Amino acid sequence: MADRSPVITGLGVISALGSGIDDIWSAMVAGQSGLKPLTLFQSTRYGQIPVGEITHDLAELGAPLHGSRSDKLAWLAARDAIRSANLDTRSAADRTGVLLGSSVGGTHDTERFLTTLIKHGKVLARPTRFHECSAPVDLVAESFGLFGPSFAISTACSSGAIAIATAAELIQSGQADVMLAGGADSLSHTTWAGFHSLLLVDMQGGCKPFDAARGGMSFGEGAAVLIIEAEEHARKRGATILARLTGWGASCDAHHVTAPHPEGAGALAAMQGALRRAQLAPTHIGYVNAHGTGTRDNDVAEAKALKSLFGANVPPFSSTKRFFGHTLAASGAIEAVVCIEALRRQQLPANPGFSEIDPAIGLSPLTKMRSEELTHVMSNSFGFGGNNAALIFSTADTVPQTRPTPSNHTSVTGLGIIAPEKHSVSERAIQPPLPPDSIKVRACAPFDAATLTPNQRRRLSRITQMAILAARRSHAADPSKRLAVAVGTGFGCLDEGAIFIENLITKDEAEPMPTRFPGSVHNAPAGQVAIDLGARGLNSAPTMGEISFESALWQAINQIAIGEADEALAGGVDELNKYALSIGKRWGFWNEQTIPGEAAVVANLSGASANKPSLARVTAVRLGRYRRPFDAKREADWIAAAVDLSKVNVMVSGAKGWSELDAPYNAVVEELSRHTGRALTHQTYKQDCGEFYSASAIGFSVAVELARQQQCSVLLYTLSLRGGKALCCIEP
Amino acid sequence: MPIATTELKAKIIESLNLQDVTPELIQDDAPLFGAGLGLDSIDALELVVMLEKHFGIVIKDIEEGRPAFKSVRTLADFIDARRSH
Numbered sequence: 001m002a003d004r005s006p007v008i009t010g011l012g013v014i015s016a017l018g019s020g021i022d023d024i025w026s027a028m029v030a031g032q033s034g035l036k037p038l039t040l041f042q043s044t045r046y047g048q049i050p051v052g053e054i055t056h057d058l059a060e061l062g063a064p065l066h067g068s069r070s071d072k073l074a075w076l077a078a079r080d081a082i083r084s085a086n087l088d089t090r091s092a093a094d095r096t097g098v099l100l101g102s103s104v105g106g107t108h109d110t111e112r113f114l115t116t117l118i119k120h121g122k123v124l125a126r127p128t129r130f131h132e133c134s135a136p137v138d139l140v141a142e143s144f145g146l147f148g149p150s151f152a153i154s155t156a157c158s159s160g161a162i163a164i165a166t167a168a169e170l171i172q173s174g175q176a177d178v179m180l181a182g183g184a185d186s187l188s189h190t191t192w193a194g195f196h197s198l199l200l201v202d203m204q205g206g207c208k209p210f211d212a213a214r215g216g217m218s219f220g221e222g223a224a225v226l227i228i229e230a231e232e233h234a235r236k237r238g239a240t241i242l243a244r245l246t247g248w249g250a251s252c253d254a255h256h257v258t259a260p261h262p263e264g265a266g267a268l269a270a271m272q273g274a275l276r277r278a279q280l281a282p283t284h285i286g287y288v289n290a291h292g293t294g295t296r297d298n299d300v301a302e303a304k305a306l307k308s309l310f311g312a313n314v315p316p317f318s319s320t321k322r323f324f325g326h327t328l329a330a331s332g333a334i335e336a337v338v339c340i341e342a343l344r345r346q347q348l349p350a351n352p353g354f355s356e357i358d359p360a361i362g363l364s365p366l367t368k369m370r371s372e373e374l375t376h377v378m379s380n381s382f383g384f385g386g387n388n389a390a391l392i393f394s395t396a397d398t399v400p401q402t403r404p405t406p407s408n409h410t411s412v413t414g415l416g417i418i419a420p421e422k423h424s425v426s427e428r429a430i431q432p433p434l435p436p437d438s439i440k441v442r443a444c445a446p447f448d449a450a451t452l453t454p455n456q457r458r459r460l461s462r463i464t465q466m467a468i469l470a471a472r473r474s475h476a477a478d479p480s481k482r483l484a485v486a487v488g489t490g491f492g493c494l495d496e497g498a499i500f501i502e503n504l505i506t507k508d509e510a511e512p513m514p515t516r517f518p519g520s521v522h523n524a525p526a527g528q529v530a531i532d533l534g535a536r537g538l539n540s541a542p543t544m545g546e547i548s549f550e551s552a553l554w555q556a557i558n559q560i561a562i563g564e565a566d567e568a569l570a571g572g573v574d575e576l577n578k579y580a581l582s583i584g585k586r587w588g589f590w591n592e593q594t595i596p597g598e599a600a601v602v603a604n605l606s607g608a609s610a611n612k613p614s615l616a617r618v619t620a621v622r623l624g625r626y627r628r629p630f631d632a633k634r635e636a637d638w639i640a641a642a643v644d645l646s647k648v649n650v651m652v653s654g655a656k657g658w659s660e661l662d663a664p665y666n667a668v669v670e671e672l673s674r675h676t677g678r679a680l681t682h683q684t685y686k687q688d689c690g691e692f693y694s695a696s697a698i699g700f701s702v703a704v705e706l707a708r709q710q711q712c713s714v715l716l717y718t719l720s721l722r723g724g725k726a727l728c729c730i731e732p
Numbered sequence: 733m734p735i736a737t738t739e740l741k742a743k744i745i746e747s748l749n750l751q752d753v754t755p756e757l758i759q760d761d762a763p764l765f766g767a768g769l770g771l772d773s774i775d776a777l778e779l780v781v782m783l784e785k786h787f788g789i790v791i792k793d794i795e796e797g798r799p800a801f802k803s804v805r806t807l808a809d810f811i812d813a814r815r816s817h
Binding site for chain 1: 781
C-alpha cells in the first residue's frame with residue numbers, strides 16, 4: 001500500500017500575515033503579526049480591536065467576482081496550490097476531489113441580507129446564494145474542473161484538519177488520486193459576537209497562547225489548501241514531494257459543547273491516534289504546532305494532553321495563532337502549511353505573545369524561531385463539541401509504514417428516523433422580519449422529548465434534539481464499542497443561527513446569546529449525539545447539498561473499514577426554516593411537486609465482528625461530481641465500475657424533488673436498464689418526505705427496506721443541483 | 733434596596749430556560765452549579781448576560797463572576813454590592 005501513501009505536492013495560503021508561504025515565513029522570521037484593528041464591520045460593543053483581517057482587495061488578487069468572502073479566500077488558496085504543485089487538472093480531473101473545512105461559509109454575506117431586511121424591511125436575498133459551508137467546495141471544483149469526491153467538513157475549529165485527514169483516507173482507499181484539501185473561513189460579525197458572548201476573546205486584541213497572563217483568542221480569517229496525492233501518482237507525473245502526511249487522528253471528548261475535557265483526554269486520544277497511524281513513538285516527534293488559542297481552558301487542557309503523551313520530554317512546541325489570528329475552520333489547514341514549511345526549512349516557528357510561564361501549564365513554548373533537524377512534526381486542532389484532530393507530517397525522504405488491508409464489510413444494524421408522515425402537507429406561516437406569507441411544507445410531527453435530559457430539553461434546538469432521538473433509536477449503547485459519528489447536513493442549524501443573527505442585528509451586539517452560538521454550528525447535532533451516547537471516535541459534520549448524507553456515510557463506513565471504530569453512526573439532518581422557505585419561494589424553488597421537507601435519520605453501521613442482526617449490507621459508497629451537460633452514459637459507466645449491476649433490481653433516486661433533476665435521474669435508469677438488459681425499477685422518496693438537502697438519508701432507509709423485502713441489491717443514486725453526485729449499493 | 737432572592741430566582745429561571753423549576757425549588761444557599769440544578773459554564777455565561785440586562789452589571793472575565801455564582805445568596809449579595817457603588 002506504500003504507493004497510495006498520501007504525499008504533499010503543493011500548497012496555497014492566504015492570511016492576514018501574507019499571501020503565499022514565502023511571504024508568510026519571512027514575516028514569521030521577522031516576528032511580525034498579522035493582527036491590526038478590525039475594519040470589515042463595526043463593533044459598537046467590543047470595539048475595533050486587532051484581528052487577523054485580510055485587507056487586500058480579493059478581486060485584485062484574482063478572486064472570482066461571485067461568491068462569498070469565504071468562497072473567494074478558498075479559491076485563491078486553491079489556485080496557488082494547483083500552481084505550486086504544477087498540477088494539470090484536466091488530465092487528473094475525474095480522480096481529483098476537493099475537501100475543505102468551513103464553519104463560517106457565507107455568513108458574512110448573509111449578515112448583509114439580514115441587516116437590510118431587519119433595518120430597512122427590504123428583501124435583497126442575493127448575498128444568501130452562497131450561504132452554505134459547501135459553497136467554497138462547489139466553487140473550487142467547478143472553477144478548476146474537478147470531478148472526484150468532494151464535500152465540505154464543518155466541525156468548527158477542527159474543520160481544516162479533519163478535511164485534510166479525510167482527504168488522506170479518500171486517497172488511501174483508492175477513491176481519488178489527488179485531493180485539494182484544507183479550509184477557508186472569513187471573518188463574520190456572527191462568529192465575532194459568538195466568541196465574545198463566550199468571553200473567549202482577548203479584549204486587548206493580542207492573544208498570548210500558553211502565557212500566564214493570557215486573556216483569550218484573537219480573530220482571524222484566511223484559507224489554505226494542500227495538494228495531497230497518492231505517492232504513485234505524484235511519482236508518475238514527476239511532481240516534487242514537499243512532505244508526507246504520515247499520521248492523522250480524530251476523536252471526540254463527548255464531554256461538553258464548548259469546554260474542553262479538563263484533562264485533555266480527547267486531545268490526547270487524537271494525538272495517540274495520529275501516532276498509531278504513522279506507527280511512530282512520541283519520541284519521534286520533533287515539533288508540535290499546538291492549537292493554542294490563548295484561552296484559559298484550551299491551553300491548560302492541551303498542555304495536560306501534551307504532558308500525558310510525552311511525559312517529561314515534551315518536544316519543542318508553539319502556537320502560531322498570534323501571527324494569523326484564529327482563523328477557525330482554516331486554522332488547521334494554515335497550521336498544516338506552517339508544519340510542512342517547518343520541515344522543508346528545518347526551522348521551528350516561535351510562539352509570539354508568550355513571556356511568562358503559567359504554573360497551571362508548567363510548560364514553555366518556543367519563544368524564538370530556531371533551526372533544528374526535523375523529521376516528524378505534529379499539528380493539533382480542536383473545536384466546539386469537543387472535536388479533536390491531530391496530523392503528523394514527515395520529511396519526503398521518510399519511509400511510510402504500511403497498514404493492514406482494511407475490511408470492507410459493513411452492515412446496517414439499526415435505523416432511527418424522525419420524518420414527516422407520508423403524504424402529509426401543512427401550511428407554514430412565515431414570521432417577521434420576513435414579509436408575511438404561507439408556504440406548503442412537509443413537516444415532522446411534534447416529537448416526544450420526554451426522554452431527553454432536562455439540560456437537552458432546555459438548551460438544544462429542535463434539529464439537535466431530533467438528531468439525538470434518531471441516534472438513540474438506531475443504536476443500542478454498548479460502552480465497550482469504539483463509536484464514530486458523522487452527521488451530514490445541508491443547511492445545519494438554521495433556526496438557531498437565524499435567532500442568533502436576528503438578535504445580534506436588532507440589539508446591536510447587546511444581550512448576546514452564549515447558549516445559542518455553539519448550538520448554531522453545523523456540528524452541534526453530531527457533537528450532542530456523541531455526548532449523549534459517549535461516542536469518542538471521529539465526530540464529523542460533512543455538508544455538501546443533496547449528497548451531505550452520503551458524505552457522512554462514506555466517513556462513517558471508512559472509520560470501521562480502517563479499524564478506527566467498531567461501530568459508526570451515519571446521519572442526515574435538516575430542518576424547515578422561515579428564511580429557506582421564503583427565499584426559496586422567491587427564487588421559484590417551491591411548487592406543486594417540490595415541497596420543502598425536513599428529517600433526522602441515523603443509521604447504525606457495524607463491522608463484520610459486530611455479531612449483531614443485520615438489516616442490510618452497504619457494499620459500495622462513491623462520491624464525485626457530474627459533468628455538464630449531463631451525460632447519462634458516462635454516469636452509468638461510473639456506477640457500473642463500482643457496483644455489480646447484475647444483482648441490482650431497483651434504483652432509489654432523489655427524483656420528484658427539484659424538477660431539473662428528474663430528467664437526469666430518468667436517463668440514468670434507462671441507461672442502466674440498457675446496460676443490464678433488464679428494466680430497473682425506479683423508486684423515489686421525495687414525494688413522501690419533501691425536498692431538503694439531506695433527504696437522501698430517507699432514500700437510504702427506503703433502499704435498506706427494499707433490499708430486505710425483495711432480497712436484491714438496491715442502488716441509491718443522488719445528484720445535487722450544484723454538481724455533486726453519490727452512489728451507494730445496499731445488499732441483503 | 734437589597735434585591736429579593738425570589739425576584740432573582742425568577743430571573744435565573746427565565747434566563748436559563750429552566751423548565752419545571754419554580755423559585756421555591758431553589759434554596760438560597762444551595763450550590764447553583766454542579767449537582768443541584770445541573771448548571772455548567774454555558775449557564776454561567778447566560779447569568780453574565782442576565783446581570784447586564786436586568787442589573788446593568790458588566791462582567792468581562794468569567795473568573796470575576798465565579799465567587800458570585802456559588803448560590804442565589806452570593807449572587808444577590810454581589811448584585812447589591814455592585815449596585816451600591
